[in-house]
Amino acid sequence: MSHQKFSLSLSISQRLTVGPLVLLLAVCFALGFSWYKARSDLVLKNMIDISRIAAQPILNLMSLSVGGGNYANALDEKALNLYQAHEKLLFFSVLGKTDLSSEDFGIIYDAGKGRVLRSVYPPAHVKSLESKLKKAEDTLKGLPRDHRKWQGVKDIVEARRKELQDYEIQQKEIGTILAHYEKGWDLKGKDHFIDFKASRLLMEIPTGNEGGGILRMVIDISEVKGIWRRVLGDVIPITLTALFIAALVSWLFSRPIILSIRSLFMTMEDIERTSDLGKRVDIKTTDELGKTSFALNKMLEKIESIIKKAGETSQQLAGDSEKITVSSERIAEGAQHQATVFEELASSFETNTANATTANEIAQEATQSI
Numbered sequence: 001m002s003h004q005k006f007s008l009s010l011s012i013s014q015r016l017t018v019g020p021l022v023l024l025l026a027v028c029f030a031l032g033f034s035w036y037k038a039r040s041d042l043v044l045k046n047m048i049d050i051s052r053i054a055a056q057p058i059l060n061l062m063s064l065s066v067g068g069g070n071y072a073n074a075l076d077e078k079a080l081n082l083y084q085a086h087e088k089l090l091f092f093s094v095l096g097k098t099d100l101s102s103e104d105f106g107i108i109y110d111a112g113k114g115r116v117l118r119s120v121y122p123p124a125h126v127k128s129l130e131s132k133l134k135k136a137e138d139t140l141k142g143l144p145r146d147h148r149k150w151q152g153v154k155d156i157v158e159a160r161r162k163e164l165q166d167y168e169i170q171q172k173e174i175g176t177i178l179a180h181y182e183k184g185w186d187l188k189g190k191d192h193f194i195d196f197k198a199s200r201l202l203m204e205i206p207t208g209n210e211g212g213g214i215l216r217m218v219i220d221i222s223e224v225k226g227i228w229r230r231v232l233g234d235v236i237p238i239t240l241t242a243l244f245i246a247a248l249v250s251w252l253f254s255r256p257i258i259l260s261i262r263s264l265f266m267t268m269e270d271i272e273r274t275s276d277l278g279k280r281v282d283i284k285t286t287d288e289l290g291k292t293s294f295a296l297n298k299m300l301e302k303i304e305s306i307i308k309k310a311g312e313t314s315q316q317l318a319g320d321s322e323k324i325t326v327s328s329e330r331i332a333e334g335a336q337h338q339a340t341v342f343e344e345l346a347s348s349f350e351t352n353t354a355n356a357t358t359a360n361e362i363a364q365e366a367t368q369s370i
Contacts, residue, residue: 024246025239032235043224044201048192051201051219054086059205059215062094066105067209069098071118074107080116083109088220090200091181093119096213105213110177119174121167129167133160181218199225260289264296277304 061082065074073079074094083089093108106120122128136157143150185202187193193202199222207213267281277300281293 020246020250021243024242028235028239028242032232032239035235039230040224044194044221047201047219047221047224048203051088051203051217052205054089055203055205055215055217057082058086058092059207062096062213062215063208065107066094066096066207066213067099067211069101069103069105071105071107075116075118080109080114083116084111084114089217090220091177091218093178093182093216094207094213095120095216096207096209097211099210102211105211108174108177110181113173113177117170117174117177119178126164126167129160129164133157133164136160182216185216194221196224256284257287257289260284260287260293264289264293268296271300277307 061074061079065071083092089109090111091109093106095104095106097103098105103122104120106118107116108119109116136153140150140153140157143153187202187204191204194200195202199220201217201219201221203217203219205215205217207215263282263284267279271277271279280297280300283290283293283297
């Protein structure tokens with residue numbers, strides 16, 4: 001019922017004009033979305049390729065560092081400058097094994113903090129630090145304050161204690177960084193994954209050393225969010241131009257139809273109001289509406305002709321009826337005249353009869369007197 005009310009509320013001109021515009025608008029949106037998808041896919045592909053190329057110097061350094069177990073080359077200032085040169089690089093981590101001894105190797109880089117940290121230590125590293133600290137503390141306790149080595153041993157104790165504290169702080173910091181960047185790390189079986197919600201590109205690249213290793217990278221792709229604005233800026237002018245052209249073409253094509261329908265409607269409405277069957281539809285086209293108008297005009301001609309003949313027949317019947325009435329009156333007058341004549345004849349017959357009776361009586365009296 002609601003659909004019927006909606007369909008009846010739209011005129012034919014509105015349907016002829018609005019329908020193509022709505023269809024074209026839907027097509028423009030579909031094309032715009034397809035264009036956006038193609039553009040975004042192209043930008044992402046280029047970004048992935050560029051990221052791989054930009055990661056190559058880091059990958060080469062990691063391959064040498066992991067293979068040789070050399071942390072110095074991966075943690076110095078020169079290496080940090082290399083990492084920071086990749087402006088879109090937010091984070092990377094390396095986990096692998098050295099080529100000769102197959103020892104665990106790992107570092108992480110956090111662009112936000114501007115730091116590169118060692119993330120993997122030998123299992124006995126903490127015990128080694130604690131043992132060194134205890135040994136230095138015991139040595140310090142065995143020396144009197146005025147001993148010439150006391151200050152040097154105290155400095156060693158402070159250094160060992162700071163080294164242990166720095167290690168604990170570093171481990172907490174590493175845990176925070178890894179939780180921020182690698183929590184729920186899942187590339188869906190691929191070597192890269194795009195996190196559109198966080199605007200990040202996640203990549204995994206083998207380090208290529210004999211012992212094996214993986215370089216994980218998180219790259220900022222927030223510029224992808226601006227693609228829709230650029231695409232929208234391209235699509236809107238095209239869409240508006242297409243809509244204007246469609247509206248103009250729709251108006252040009254629908255105008256003859258609308259005028260024909262309007263002429264047909266106005267003629268029928270005028271005939272209904274005035275009962276004048278002499279009116280005709282102005283035929284302006286030769287299409288179906290023109291043929292319909294022509295058929296309506298022919299029908300009006302036939303109806304008018306039938307009504308005209310019916311009027312003529314009615315008038316003829318009225319004339320014949322009048323003649324019959326006059327004839328009837330004349331016949332009635334003749335009948336009345338005949339009745340009068342018959343009455344006179346009857347009176348004369350009665351008089352004659354009376355006279356004959358009187359004559360007969362006189363004749364009988366005369367006979368009897370003789």
